[in-house]
Amino acid sequence: MTTHEQQEQAQQETKLFFSRNLLEWYHGQKRDLPWRRHRNPYYIWISEIMLQQTRVDTVIPYFNRFIERFPTVESLADAPEEDVLKCWEGLGYYSRARNLQHAARQVKEQYGGMVPNDRDAVFSLKGVGPYTAGAILSIAFNRPEPAVDGNVMRVLSRYFLMEDDIAKGPTRVKMERLAAELIPEGEASHFNQALMELGALVCTPKSPRCLPCPVMEHCAARLAGCETSLPVKTKAKPPRPEERLAALVTGRGEHAGRVLIRQRPSSGLLARMWELPHWPAPPAEGGASAALLPEAAALDRLRRSLRQAGIFARPEEHWMAAEHTFSHIVWTLQVYRCREEDAPALPLAAEGRAAYAAGNAAAAVPTDGTQAGAAPADGTQGGAAPADGTQAGAVLASGMPPASVVRAMDTPDAYAVDLFPAADSPVEQFADGSGNPEDAGAVRWINREDMANYAFPNVFLKLLNHYFDELEAQKL
Numbered sequence: 001m002t003t004h005e006q007q008e009q010a011q012q013e014t015k016l017f018f019s020r021n022l023l024e025w026y027h028g029q030k031r032d033l034p035w036r037r038h039r040n041p042y043y044i045w046i047s048e049i050m051l052q053q054t055r056v057d058t059v060i061p062y063f064n065r066f067i068e069r070f071p072t073v074e075s076l077a078d079a080p081e082e083d084v085l086k087c088w089e090g091l092g093y094y095s096r097a098r099n100l101q102h103a104a105r106q107v108k109e110q111y112g113g114m115v116p117n118d119r120d121a122v123f124s125l126k127g128v129g130p131y132t133a134g135a136i137l138s139i140a141f142n143r144p145e146p147a148v149d150g151n152v153m154r155v156l157s158r159y160f161l162m163e164d165d166i167a168k169g170p171t172r173v174k175m176e177r178l179a180a181e182l183i184p185e186g187e188a189s190h191f192n193q194a195l196m197e198l199g200a201l202v203c204t205p206k207s208p209r210c211l212p213c214p215v216m217e218h219c220a221a222r223l224a225g226c227e228t229s230l231p232v233k234t235k236a237k238p239p240r241p242e243e244r245l246a247a248l249v250t251g252r253g254e255h256a257g258r259v260l261i262r263q264r265p266s267s268g269l270l271a272r273m274w275e276l277p278h279w280p281a282p283p284a285e286g287g288a289s290a291a292l293l294p295e296a297a298a299l300d301r302l303r304r305s306l307r308q309a310g311i312f313a314r315p316e317e318h319w320m321a322a323e324h325t326f327s328h329i330v331w332t333l334q335v336y337r338c339r340e341e342d343a344p345a346l347p348l349a350a351e352g353r354a355a356y357a358a359g360n361a362a363a364a365v366p367t368d369g370t371q372a373g374a375a376p377a378d379g380t381q382g383g384a385a386p387a388d389g390t391q392a393g394a395v396l397a398s399g400m401p402p403a404s405v406v407r408a409m410d411t412p413d414a415y416a417v418d419l420f421p422a423a424d425s426p427v428e429q430f431a432d433g434s435g436n437p438e439d440a441g442a443v444r445w446i447n448r449e450d451m452a453n454y455a456f457p458n459v460f461l462k463l464l465n466h467y468f469d470e471l472e473a474q475k476l
Contacts, residue, residue, distance in 0.1 A: 018182060130148070154199050245278060248276055262441060318334065321334055
């Protein structure tokens with residue numbers, strides 16, 4: 001037997017040892033997790049989406065609530081998106097929930113509500129990548145498909161002393177090929193779960209527990225004394241810090257005890273979720289953060305931002321700071337208490353009067369070449385009521401701006417747009433704020449009980465609960 005043949009044989013024995021011992025260990029040590037109590041591919045699919053970038057202990061209660069609320073593919077496909085987001089609230093990475101529902105609709109429409117047992121079909125589902133597809137096919141259908149995530153790459157890097165950068169695509173392909181070779185015949189479901197379990201419980205990132213490891217005898221990294229330096233991974237670019245000024249607008253009168261929230265745009269970051277109004281903070285002198293921005297300057301910027309959004313409120317004082325981390329951004333929120341005010345009487349100031357005069361002058365000069373006040377060519381009387389029902393000449397008579405400047409809201413709790421946006425107001429814009437739940441920029445006055453009807457990113461959920469806790473404590 002040649003040296004090469006001996007090496008090949010030794011490598012094969014090492015792989016067989018790994019697969020056999022790992023499976024034996026798993027059957028004796030596996031955790032009792034709710035998604036392991038059945039082979040329902042829909043439930044396994046949900047668990048795998050939830051487990052992306054989230055700890056098992058965190059996922060368990062979310063998983064149980066989710067399958068109770070949406071027990072079938074059809075129930076998820078047919079649910080209002082707001083219900084799905086509310087059920088996902090606090091779990092983070094909300095695009096996962098949207099993609100999951102989109103894919104559920106694909107399964108309902110294309111496969112009769114049955115999760116397909118076909119590699120290409122599973123791969124075609126929105127939000128399903130190589131790992132998730134492999135996990136669904138192997139765990140639910142026992143198909144010999146690799147399911148390679150971070151835990152698996154760490155285990156394979158150490159056991160086989162692979163020094164390839166796991167952040168690179170070719171390394172993943174290489175590890176998927178190796179993982180597929182390791183799957184014992186007829187044991188894909190248990191083996192892939194065992195591999196994940198070893199990475200989660202024993203072969204951990206910073207302090208691997210080598211002594212109880214079932215495959216330590218042939219672990220090449222342990223034998224070489226470099227288990228803690230593997231796997232090799234290029235560091236990702238750190239998320240960009242972003243300072244923001246947030247408004248905790250508290251109501252008075254009919255809104256007493258309530259807080260103003262707004263809805264985010266219908267696409268993009270945290271789409272259609274609800275939050276406290278907030279805007280990018282201006283850079284402080286010398287490039288300091290918003291936390292060091294003089295309070296007067298922060299209050300002034302926030303006041304103008306609120307007016308730009310058509311929210312009549314007076315910023316009063318700094319309340320607290322909070323942080324929210326995305327994969328690419330870290331928001332540092334400086335939250336200020338703001339008090340609801342009445343909409344200002346019109347005209348408000350010189351610039352307001354100028355705006356009204358300009359609007360009226362434009363309205364007074366016809367664009368069809370007729371003289372102001374003259375009867376139009378269509379035979380109607382000059383100065384007749386416009387199509388929107390307002391009275392011609394009402395701007396001068398009442399001091400109110402033209403209809404193009406002020407828009408009526410659909411609900412009594414929604415505000416009108418600001419009449420006098422400052423030239424240097426923040427550029428972050430939302431849609432028309434009409435109060436339609438489908439429109440970004442819609443606003444609502446809510447109390448604690450109302451929170452059950454809206455889905456909030458975790459940071460705003462915590463801020464609102466903190467405020468209502470304070471409010472209740474003051475009543476005692």
